[in-house]
Amino acid sequence: MDEKPNERGIHQWSDISQFPEHLTKYWHQRYRIWAEYNRGIWMTEDAWFGVTPEPIANKIAAHLAESAPKEKTIIFDAFAGVGGNAIAFARSGRWEQVFAIEKDPKTMKCAKHNAKIYGVQNKIVWSTGDCFDILKRRFAGNSNIIIFASPPWGGTEYSSEDVFDLSKMEPYNLEKLYRGFSKYTKHVVLYLPRTSDLNQLARYATDGKKVEVAHYCAKGASKALCAYYGDFNFDVEEEEDGGEVTSAQSPECCV
Ligand code: MGP
Numbered sequence: 001m002d003e004k005p006n007e008r009g010i011h012q013w014s015d016i017s018q019f020p021e022h023l024t025k026y027w028h029q030r031y032r033i034w035a036e037y038n039r040g041i042w043m044t045e046d047a048w049f050g051v052t053p054e055p056i057a058n059k060i061a062a063h064l065a066e067s068a069p070k071e072k073t074i075i076f077d078a079f080a081g082v083g084g085n086a087i088a089f090a091r092s093g094r095w096e097q098v099f100a101i102e103k104d105p106k107t108m109k110c111a112k113h114n115a116k117i118y119g120v121q122n123k124i125v126w127s128t129g130d131c132f133d134i135l136k137r138r139f140a141g142n143s144n145i146i147i148f149a150s151p152p153w154g155g156t157e158y159s160s161e162d163v164f165d166l167s168k169m170e171p172y173n174l175e176k177l178y179r180g181f182s183k184y185t186k187h188v189v190l191y192l193p194r195t196s197d198l199n200q201l202a203r204y205a206t207d208g209k210k211v212e213v214a215h216y217c218a219k220g221a222s223k224a225l226c227a228y229y230g231d232f233n234f235d236v237e238e239e240e241d242g243g244e245v246t247s248a249q250s251p252e253c254c255v
Contacts, residue, residue, distance in 0.1 A: 003113065005042050009106045012042055023048050032218070033084075039117045042110040047082040049156050052191065053223070056216045057088035060148075060226060063214065064189065065094035067232040068146055072187060076139070077101065078131035078149040083111030085150055085191075090120035098124045101131045132180050139184050146230075147181045150191035164193040166200045178204045178229070187230035194222040201227045 005012055013019050019027050026048035030037045033053045043051075052060070064075070073096040077086045080100035089098045100115075102108040108128045115121040127134050131149075139145055154170035166174035174190075181188045186206065194215060205211045212234055215222040228234075 003040065005109070005113075007106060007109070009044055010042055010110055011044070012040055014038075020045055029053070034114070036117050040113075041082075041117065042113045043082055044104075044107050044110060047107060047110065050081050050150070050152060052084040052088075052150060053218065054084065054088070056218065056223060057084045058091075059216060060085065060189075060191070061088035061092040061094075063226075063234075064089070064146065064148070064232075065092045067228070067234050068094075068187065069231055069233075072144055072146050073097065074099065074142070074145045076131075076135070076145050076147045078135075078147055078181070079103075079151050080108070080111050080126075081150065082107055083114040085148060086111065086124050087115050087118045087120055089148070090115070090123040091118060099127065099134075100124050101127050101129065101134050103128070103130055135181070135184050142184070145185045146187040146189065147185055148189045148191070149177060149181065151177060153193055158193045159195060162195060163197050164195040166192065166196055174200055174204070182229070185230070187232070189229070189232075190227045191224055192227060194224050196225060196227075204229060 013027070016024070016027055023045065026033070032055070033048075033051055034041045035054050075089050075095045075097070076099045077089065078101055080086045080102040083100065086098055086100035089095060100111060102111055105128055108126065112121055112126060115124055135147075151172050152170070153164075154168075158164055172180075177190060178188065182204075198213065201211055201213065206229075212228040212232060213225050214228070215225045217223065
C-alpha cells in the first residue's frame with residue numbers, strides 16, 4: 001500500500017537506520033507483530049510496545065468468537081491503539097459490529113490505515129475519544145456488548161516487579177477499568193501484564209462465578225494474559241492450529 005503518512009509522529013519505517021534506537025528489539029519482531037508489515041503499516045513510537053502481536057490478537061479473537069454467548073453481537077475495543085485487536089476481531093467475522101475507540105488522533109489514523117491493509121477498514125466503527133465517555137453516550141442500556149480492553153500498562157517498566165500491582169497501573173488501574181466497564185456489561189475482557197496479581201483479578205469475580213485467565217504465549221513464554229469476566233464458555237475443544245502462539249488457562253486464579 002503506497003499511501004505515506006504525512007504527519008509528525010506517524011511513521012512507516014522501512015529501514016532500521018531510521019528506527020528509534022531504544023525500540024530496536026521491536027524492529028526485529030516487526031513481522032511477528034504485523035505479518036503484513038511490508039505492505040506499509042503505520043506506527044507511532046509508543047505503539048511498538050502496546051500493540052498486540054498479530055498471532056496473539058488472532059488467538060484472542062478466536063477465543064472470544066468461540067466462548068462469548070451467541071446473543072452478544074457487538075464487540076467494543078476500548079483502547080484500540082494502532083488497530084491490532086480490532087483488525088483481528090473484524091477478520092474473525094463473528095461480530096455484527098466491531099467498535100474501535102482510540103483517544104489519540106494520530107494513533108487512530110494508524111489504526112484506520114492498518115485496517116485498510118488488512119481489508120477490514122469498513123467493517124469497523126471508529127471513534128476518536130475517551131472510551132468511558134463513548135460508552136456513556138452510545139451504549140447505556142445496550143445489552144449486546146462485550147468490552148475488550150488492552151489498556152496502557154504505564155510503559156515498559158511493568159516487568160521490573162515479579163508481581164505487577166494492578167492497583168498502581170497508570171493511567172487506569174484495575175478498579176477504574178472494571179468499575180467503568182461493568183456498568184455496561186458483565187462481559188469484560190482485560191489484556192494485562194503476564195505478571196498481573198491474580199488475587200487482585202479474582203476480587204472482581206461475581207459471586208459463585210469463575211474468572212478465566214488465559215496466558216498468551218509465543219515461543220514458549222507468556223507475553224500477556226487476558227482475564228475473562230462474565231459468562232464465557234471455555235469448555236469447547238481447542239483446535240490445534242499448528243501456529244506458534246499457544247494459550248494456557250490458569251486454574252489457580254479461578255474463584
Ligand atoms: P514487552 O514486554 O514490551 O516485550 O511486551 P517482549 O519483548 O515481549 O518482552 P520480553 O520480556 O520478552 O523482552 C510484551 C507484550 O506485552 C507486547 O507484545 C504487548 O502485546 C504487550 N504490552 C506491553 N506493554 C508495555 C503494553 C501496554 O502498555 N499496554 C498493552 N495493552 N500491552 C502491552
